[in-house]
Amino acid sequence: ITLTYYCDDANHVVEAILQKVPDDALCVAIIDPPGLNFWHESLKHLVAKRVDIIYLFAQGMSINRNLEKFFP
Numbered sequence: 466i467t468l469t470y471y472c473d474d475a476n477h478v479v480e481a482i483l484q485k486v487p488d489d490a491l492c493v494a495i496i497d498p499p500g501l502n503f504w505h506e507s508l509k510h511l512v513a514k515r516v517d518i519i520y521l522f523a524q525g526m527s528i529n530r531n532l533e534k535f536f537p
Contacts, residue, residue, distance in 0.1 A: 479507045483514050493517040501535045 471478050475496065486492055494516050496503055503520075511518060 474502075476502070476504045476507045479510050483510060483516075486514060486516075491517075493519060495519045495521075497521040 469482075471482065475498075492514070494511050496518060498521075508518070
């Protein structure tokens with residue numbers, strides 16, 4: 466088992482990460498964004514590689530508190 470932690474914006478490293486993953490690997494991506502800043506394009510790259518996804522939508526957290534910031 467290999468566990469790798471990246472301390473960077475996931476949108477900027479998702480392609481580089483996926484290049485290191487073998488085609489027959491079993492993978493899971495845990496996505497815990499502080500707001501609405503994980504791009505749809507990044508998600509499409511993950512599902513194209515057949516990566517299982519755990520995506521945290523924290524109800525009442527930053528997204529709800531800052532809704533007017535994201536959707537003026």
